[in-house]
Amino acid sequence: MNLLKVSDHMNRHPVTFNQDMTLEAAVDRLTDVAQLGGPVVDTAHKVVGFLSEQDCLARMLLSSYHDEGLAYVRELMRKDVLTVHMDSGIIELAQLMLGLKPKIYPVVDDNGVLQGVISRTDVLRAIDQELHSHYRKVS
Template sequence: MESLKVSDYMNPRPVTFSLDMTVANAVERLLKGHQTGGPVINEQRKLVGFLSEQDCMTRMLESSYYREQVARVSDIMQPRVLSIKPYMSIIELAQQMLNEKPKVYPVVDDDGYLLGSITRSQVLHAMDIQLHDGYKRAG
């Protein structure tokens, strides 16, 4: 199972956000893509942050209460992002996920360019496939 790599199970086309996108547009993308969050990228597709449903919900509540103007993704995103490399093993990532809170990890190359994302569900799926294959071979 150590040979399972993140690149084999990641989503190569995750929902992404730009710095200048409005929070309203970002929420529409999250809802349409059925994702809990996603990477924020610059024009060169370099990872610059992460936007979650919780970030959006907090801003939308504040906006409705204070009747504020439209906020941008850059105003509410998390600039510190836990990202991973495509060559990381699924088992390593699963172990990391036990200690870290993110449900979605951006996958970046060695220069910080976004390649995709991987979720807890995708990691579980990869491990489930491997375990079932192991059971078939053993039986």
């Protein structure tokens, strides 16, 4: 089970955002895909933030009460992003997920360039598949 790697179970084509996108454009992207949020990347595709549905919803509610103008991703994104490396183990990540709350982790290379994302669902599926493969061998 320790051989399970993030690179084998991550989403290599996640929804991403740039800092200059409007909230409206970001919400359109989020609602078009089955992802709870996504990394914000710069022009070199390095992770500079993370934008979640929760971040968008909070701002939309605030805007509806105060009739505020345009909001941009750079104003809403979280800058303290927890990332994982492609070579990280699934079990190690699962243990990390138990203590920390992000549901999606950007997967980066050694230079901080986005390679994909991995979610709790991906981790759960990977462990489940591995356990099922062991059950079949025993039967």
